[in-house]
Amino acid sequence: MIAVQQLTKRYGRHTAVEDVSFHCEPGTVTGFLGPNGAGKSTTMRMICGLTPPTSGAATVDGRPYRQLPNPGRTVGVLLDASAQHAGRTGRETLTVAAATMGVNRRRVDEVLDLVGLGPAAARRRVRAYSLGMRQRLGLAHALLGDPRVLVLDEPANGLDPEGIFWMRGLLRDFADRGGTVLLSSHLLREVEAVADRLVVIGGGRIVAQGDKDDLLAGAGTVVRARDGAALRAALHRAGLTVSDNSEGLLVSADTDAVGEVALAAGVALTELRPAGGGGLEQLFLALTAAAPATAIAEPAGEVVR
Numbered sequence: 634m635i636a637v638q639q640l641t642k643r644y645g646r647h648t649a650v651e652d653v654s655f656h657c658e659p660g661t662v663t664g665f666l667g668p669n670g671a672g673k674s675t676t677m678r679m680i681c682g683l684t685p686p687t688s689g690a691a692t693v694d695g696r697p698y699r700q701l702p703n704p705g706r707t708v709g710v711l712l713d714a715s716a717q718h719a720g721r722t723g724r725e726t727l728t729v730a731a732a733t734m735g736v737n738r739r740r741v742d743e744v745l746d747l748v749g750l751g752p753a754a755a756r757r758r759v760r761a762y763s764l765g766m767r768q769r770l771g772l773a774h775a776l777l778g779d780p781r782v783l784v785l786d787e788p789a790n791g792l793d794p795e796g797i798f799w800m801r802g803l804l805r806d807f808a809d810r811g812g813t814v815l816l817s818s819h820l821l822r823e824v825e826a827v828a829d830r831l832v833v834i835g836g837g838r839i840v841a842q843g844d845k846d847d848l849l850a851g852a853g854t855v856v857r858a859r860d861g862a863a864l865r866a867a868l869h870r871a872g873l874t875v876s877d878n879s880e881g882l883l884v885s886a887d888t889d890a891v892g893e894v895a896l897a898a899g900v901a902l903t904e905l906r907p908a909g910g911g912g913l914e915q916l917f918l919a920l921t922a923a924a925p926a927t928a929i930a931e932p933a934g935e936v937v938r
């Protein structure tokens with residue numbers, strides 16, 4: 634169980650994370666989504682005691698990370714796969730970590746096997762690893778202490794399609810056995826396939842969270858008109874958030890509201906339907922439309938939803 638309560642992180646005048654609260658329950662995979670610079674890594678670093686919050690708190694199994702007696706036995710963490718010691722072999726990396734955690738060395742072979750790093754790969758120095766191999770080693774490290782909780786920042790980064798498919802199965806299995814997974818990823822299809830719950834962050838703030846199926850069911854409306862400019866202007870005048878997608882305009886309101894705006898403006902529609910069928914990609918674009926990457930590179934306080 635992960636509990637994040639009103640976490641805020643400021644760097645000088647820049648607010649990276651503001652008043653972020655969510656829970657990750659045992660038996661679930663929570664997908665943590667947001668555009669570049671939205672505050673995902675900062676939040677995960679605060680959960681794992683690597684970045685002190687300006688205010689608020691995060692606990693894992695009821696305690697702040699830094700107060701866990703042997704953190705690696707409670708929570709497996711993969712935040713930056715490139716941070717491993719380049720001069721050690723994969724096996725040495727895990728053997729050192731096992732000694733630190735008080736884990737039996739047999740577990741090293743188990744996790745190497747689990748992540749698909751064979752004996753030859755385990756003997757190679759980490760500096761010779763591809764990004765995908767580093768991710769696998771990072772996952773092995775996270776799993777080493779047989780924790781009940783996993784916090785993984787972009788674990789699919791660098792994995793090939795087979796590796797991504799494999800990781801999906803591993804995380805699903807981990808959660809189905811009662812584990813808790815918090816996972817950030819830019820691979821929306823992967824998150825859609827594996828997550829039960831979603832937390833979406835934009836400009837440092839939570840813009841949506843909840844059950845994945847519920848969120849996808851309320852993903853807004855896709856609408857098209859021959860006179861797209863008139864439609865867009867009418868939607869803007871009505872105060873609705875509008876973004877472009879390949880099929881037309883994506884509006885953060887239900888079909889009734891969008892249809893009424895179009896009728897009142899005398900705009901003939903050629904298409905009007907719930908956006909849910911577009912899946913997580915459309916949901917993500919609709920929710921984060923007000924906090925584009927260009928805007929959140931500036932001080933985060935400027936982005937308000």
Ligand SMILES: Nc1ncnc2c1ncn2[C@@H]1O[C@H](COP(=O)(O)OP(=O)(O)OP(=O)(O)O)[C@@H](O)[C@H]1O
Nearest residue numbers: 644649667668669670671672673674675676929930
């Ligand atoms: N140590 C730091 N000092 C100053 N600003 C920081 C620091 N770490 C992060 N930030 C800023 O905080 C904001 C959130 O960054 P963060 O890395 O958490 O975003 P992210 O959602 O993980 O992005 P990405 O998807 O690109 O990894 C960004 O504007 C970033 O520039």
